[in-house]
Amino acid sequence: xxxxxxxTKLTMSFFIVIALTVLVxxxxxxxxxxxxxxxxxMYESQSQPLAxxxxxxxxxxxxxxxxxxxxxxxxDTYALALIEADLIGQERGFLENMESYRQTINDxxxxxxxxxxxxxxxxxxxxMQQIIASARVHAPPVQMILMMDDLVVxxxxxxxxxxxxxxxxxxxxxxxxxxxxxxxxxLFIMIITVIVLALVLGIFVTKNxxxxxxxxxxxxxDENAALESLSHMKTEFLQDIKHEIRNPLQxxxxxxxxxxxxxxxxxxxxxxxxxxxxxxxxxxxxGHMVNGMVExxxxxxxxxxxxxxxxxxxxxxxxxxxxxxKQKNIALHIDAAPSLPHVYVEAEQMVRVPINLxxxxxxxxxxxxDGKIVITATADxxxxxxxxxxxxxxxxxxxxxxxxxxxxxxxxxxxxxxSICKTIIEAHGGTxxxxxxxxxxxxxxxxxxxxxxxxx
Numbered sequence: 001x002x003x004x005x006x007x008t009k010l011t012m013s014f015f016i017v018i019a020l021t022v023l024v025x026x027x028x029x030x031x032x033x034x035x036x037x038x039x040x041x042m043y044e045s046q047s048q049p050l051a052x053x054x055x056x057x058x059x060x061x062x063x064x065x066x067x068x069x070x071x072x073x074x075x076d077t078y079a080l081a082l083i084e085a086d087l088i089g090q091e092r093g094f095l096e097n098m099e100s101y102r103q104t105i106n107d108x109x110x111x112x113x114x115x116x117x118x119x120x121x122x123x124x125x126x127x128m129q130q131i132i133a134s135a136r137v138h139a140p141p142v143q144m145i146l147m148m149d150d151l152v153v154x155x156x157x158x159x160x161x162x163x164x165x166x167x168x169x170x171x172x173x174x175x176x177x178x179x180x181x182x183x184x185x186x187l188f189i190m191i192i193t194v195i196v197l198a199l200v201l202g203i204f205v206t207k208n209x210x211x212x213x214x215x216x217x218x219x220x221x222d223e224n225a226a227l228e229s230l231s232h233m234k235t236e237f238l239q240d241i242k243h244e245i246r247n248p249l250q251x252x253x254x255x256x257x258x259x260x261x262x263x264x265x266x267x268x269x270x271x272x273x274x275x276x277x278x279x280x281x282x283x284x285x286x287g288h289m290v291n292g293m294v295e296x297x298x299x300x301x302x303x304x305x306x307x308x309x310x311x312x313x314x315x316x317x318x319x320x321x322x323x324x325x326k327q328k329n330i331a332l333h334i335d336a337a338p339s340l341p342h343v344y345v346e347a348e349q350m351v352r353v354p355i356n357l358x359x360x361x362x363x364x365x366x367x368x369x370d371g372k373i374v375i376t377a378t379a380d381x382x383x384x385x386x387x388x389x390x391x392x393x394x395x396x397x398x399x400x401x402x403x404x405x406x407x408x409x410x411x412x413x414x415x416x417x418x419s420i421c422k423t424i425i426e427a428h429g430g431t432x433x434x435x436x437x438x439x440x441x442x443x444x445x446x447x448x449x450x451x452x453x454x455x456x
Contacts, residue, residue, distance in 0.1 A: 021195055046173045049104045050166055056097035057162045063090040063128075064155055070131055071148060075138030084132055091125070101165075110168060117161050120154045127151055278320055305428070307451045308350065310343045310384055311336040314375055317354040321362075328362055329370060336377035342451040343384055349424050350448070356417040357388050357444055364392025364442060382450050383430070389443040395436040403434060421446070 066087045073079040098118065105111050131147050262271055318332050325332050343350075358373065365371030372391045377384060395403060406419040418434070425432045425446050432446040 046169050049101050050169050052097045052101040052104075053162055053166045053169070056094050056101065057159070057166075059090045059094040059097065060158060060162070063087060063094065066090060067128060067131060067148065067151070070135045071141075071144045074135040074141070074144060077136070080132070080135055087128075087132075091128075094121075110165065113161055113165065117158055120157060124151065124154050124158075278323070305344050305346050305454070307342045308345050308347045309340075310345075310350075310386070310448065311338060311340040311377060313347065313351055314354055314377060314386070317351060317358060318375075320355070321358050324359075324362060325373075328365065330362055330365055330373060331371070332358070332373045332375070334375045334377075336375070340377055341379045341384060343448045344451040344454055345428050345448060350428065353421045353424055353446065354386075354388070356421050360417050361388065361390035361392060361442070364390055364394075379450060382452070383447040384450055385445065385447050387443060387445045389441060391441045394438045394440050394442055395434075396438055400434065400436055404432070418444075 066083055069083050070080060070087070073083060098114075102114060105114060127147065127150060131144060134144055134147065314334055314336050318334055321332070354375070361373045362371075365373075369391075373388065374390075375386065375388045377386045379385070404418050404422045421444075422432050425448070428448055430446055430448045432444065434442065434444050436442040
């Protein structure tokens with residue numbers, strides 16, 4: 001009787017778990033639909049302003065061409081009347097489309113650029129009228145060419161400014177879409193995790209419910225152990241996600257702050273574009289990273305390896321961390337020859353190793369110090385050896401033997417970076433070690449097998 005009561009309770013618990021899983025799934029689906037709807041609304045909200053800018057640019061381009069036609073038709077009263085009538089239409093169309101676009105602006109820096117365009121165009125109009133008047137009286141060609149030359153600089157400015165406004169709109173929509181895509185991926189992984197855990201629990205209960213009357217106490221003990229194991233795995237999984245997401249989010253945050261400071265300064269546009277490229281790269285890497293976390297938690301030898309340029313990977317990681325290093329006044333030097341042999345790794349997982357090590361090194365170097373990180377990569381006897389040394393505060397001797405254990409942390413660390421690095425390196429058949437002295441910096445060395453022509 002007691003076993004039947006326990007069986008009934010477990011069966012009810014099973015159906016409750018299934019019901020909760022369904023609710024979580026439905027809530028997740030609704031959330032993903034809302035995220036996709038937000039992306040669509042973002043693009044729709046940008047389509048009309050982009051169309052207005054495109055039409056304004058087309059009207060201004062025609063206006064510029066018609067000014068040349070006026071010079072060519074100088075002295076021909078009939079031809080000038082036709083061109084001038086069309087010219088008035090282009091001017092009116094430009095102003096109407098610019099006015100329509102102005103109603104969608106809320107960024108102060110974009111408003112300032114818009115005002116500059118309209119101010120220059122207002123100064124542009126008297127010069128247009130002067131050219132038309134000169135053409136009517138058939139002024140000397142040299143004089144009219146000089147008047148046209150005076151319009152080159154304002155014309156180029158207006159065209160480039162219109163192109164930049166369109167680029168800013170596209171960039172804003174693309175960034176919002178990447179953020180929504182990242183949220184979509186995270187939500188999807190969370191839903192799958194809940195469903196998998198529910199299915200595992202359901203299968204376990206279904207297989208054992210028939211013998212509950214004979215194995216009540218043993219089954220309860222086994223179930224508790226299994227639940228504790230699942231809870232521990234879930235905790236480690238969520239901690240890994242939190243740790244791995246922190247680095248790209250820091251790059252994204254610094255990059256967007258840096259770009260915001262560059263927007264009002266046209267001379268810094270190349271720097272802003274480089275920062276946006278780094279932000280876009282990290283946002284995309286973040287999505288791939290979340291998708292790979294489940295695989296990392298149960299990593300085995302069956303990972304998707306391929307021939308990879310480790311020297312290029314190290315340089316890309318350094319470029320990704322450039323803003324963070326610059327903010328902390330840390331110099332990073334990489335000594336990896338272009339001829340360094342390729343390695344045989346899962347690139348999306350392996351890139352986390354140098355990223356985590358660089359982040360640990362920057363945390364170990366205090367603010368206000370002129371810190372330095374040196375990375376060297378050499379090849380010998382079928383392995384590439386990478387050594388990263390920093391000028392940070394070092395690791396206490398009592399903590400050093402445990403730094404690769406999960407949850408063991410030093411200054412500025414959460415205790416997961418080195419554990420993740422060790423898991424990845426050993427899964428690829430390599431080794432990793434650390435040397436450090438308090439006050440004398442830290443050196444981490446790891447090896448990876450050289451690519452030997454394996455099938456990809």
